[in-house]
Amino acid sequence: MAQDPKGGVCRKPLAKAAKSWDRKRSSTEGKRDVRTTSEQMRAWTGPAVLSYGFRPFFLAAGLWAAAAMVAWIAMLSGQDVLPTAFDPVSWHAHEFLFGYLGAVVAGFMLTAVPNWTGRLPLVGWPLAGLFALWLAGRLAVSISEVLPALVVAAADLSFAVLLALAMTREIVAGRNWRNLTILALLATFILANGLFHWEAARGGNAAGGFGLRLGLAAGLMMIAVIGGRIIPSFTRNWLVKRGDTVLPAPPMQAFDKLTLLVLLGALLAWVGWPLHVLTGGLLVAAGLLHLARLTRWSWQRTASEPLVWVLHLAYLFLPMGAVLQGLATLRPELVGTAPAQHVWMAGCIGLMTLAVMTRATLGHTGRALTAGSGTTAIYLLIVAAVLSRALAGVWPAWASMLHALSAVFWIAAFGGFSLLYGGLLLRPKPAA
Template structure:
């Protein structure tokens, strides 16, 4: 379905579509939160938050950066699903201000009190679910309502995160529940866009094997993975959980192999989607093996494979592609865009290596540096595109 036109507006271009403010703010949040993390980790810097430094770090990436990118994606995809005009102008500005309020409230929660900070922070994802559901229902696009289930789970995980941090002193279940919700979202959305974009690129002038269409294997794999990740959230150390995760890893690897990713080496915008999804079965495998042998495979290895590998790589890949396409530019990766992709891939690999070999602190430092370079690089390369009108509209 063609992208609907936006309404004539006196608001700046950055408020004309959901991806514009949220992709820019999300990338800046990801870079700045990581820049603060190592000084916080080593006790050289303090926040005014009730969260422990490690919880602040987890929260601001899992419930700060990620909801911004998910919101930008949903508010841009839903008009294509429904044919309705996008959420823009004042409604979009209200969501942006609510997200910013949450970031400030969490950082200063020691001053405002944990309950007020939690309420202000959690309101954002609730508002996003309500806004997205309203648009989907108004457009009678019932089949896409299921996409909101992982987003609603992410909201519930955020509420639980605040409660655990306050009453237990540190988060636990909520970390894995939030990560699992986003990984399932990647399985659902990635299962749509990766084979679709790959097919569209291959059929132009590269006859041969094409991605396998979505089918029962995909449905079963997503269902199995969701059950395994739910078990991992609440019972991460049990043998049953380990078995579920390892089996889910195998099926997700098979699923990825069916998408003809080996034929996309000459197009970085398509290839990065396949590479990002590859971290999903790898994360499932490491999380499953950690349940069998936590002494050999630390649980944090699977967590960072999901967070820095699957989630960060996939979000940057989608952000770059959506920004180019929706601002009227050619879907072609520049040298700078390729550098952003390489940086986040290196950051992911180094962070997994640092989890396996925690004594090698240089791996952690290098991973953080490449992460910052990737997200700051996106903001520099694409920030101007996000703040200016679409090219054809300007012409």
């Protein structure tokens, strides 16, 4: 044991040894967690689709996005295809925002949170039970005409509430405090769904009510927060592999936080006072700030890899939608509210979720992170769907044809995703 100059025991070597041992123990425990997670997934001998959260929910999201659009077209043509108590527009809006997006959020969080916290993923029959609740919600809303409104709301909300509780437990247990923001947005999303059900039960225009706007605002903030982390990071990783020295600005700098605060204020104003002139000004300002934010992420250097540039293109729809929504408030004779809202819903949410689902599926099933021609095609189909829907508001004489084209493009995109990625989601990951 070393002596210090004053003749006492020197504590520094002991302190260094203790710190070294702590580092080794932490490293060992981290490795043990990873090993245990892998062992738990390998120990599952049931269907591969239940071996990880992204598998059932991404596949169901793709199938539901296409199937719900087919049902929506039938409703528009006057066919009574579903015994739902919701009016056709409200059913369509609800099932995209809370049905489809709810499934994507679940698949993303069930996959990302174990990575964030180092804790075990939900696997097997517990995962199957959560997925069954999502299916029960879709069924309850679709046949809500023959069920009490409270039963419908409970069936639909139970899935999201259970998901939020499970994710809260994991984040708190893993002390992953930075992602409490995502939990707060998920809680807001659940509240919005409850408001939507309440407005629909009262016989109001739920598709134009507080619930839809609040749910859409929560979804957009999720994209702004999570996209602000993953887009510059994924872009940087790809550029570094190519030997490029011009890299994106690091995520979540002071400017990014400013843009998020302005967007939050603008969206809250839009939820509460969608037609106020101040809301219009805030939305335009938020849109311009997020456009500037996007320019800091080296988007112009990503043209050769669709799996990267699609993230930038999807994010572009967020500021575009904000500016158009602001102009719809300030100059309604120039821009309609519905086309602006579809830029957000179909463009930003539709394309971003498709981009995340394709990338996560490739990465977690052991495939190369590059987009083939089929994947590129489904990205472009979503863009075509958004443009067709937006042009319908500009050229009213062609609106019926453009609406039909938009629906066809949408169905082809998500049907294509289901065909291209369904096998990857259903089959086990190849052995390394």
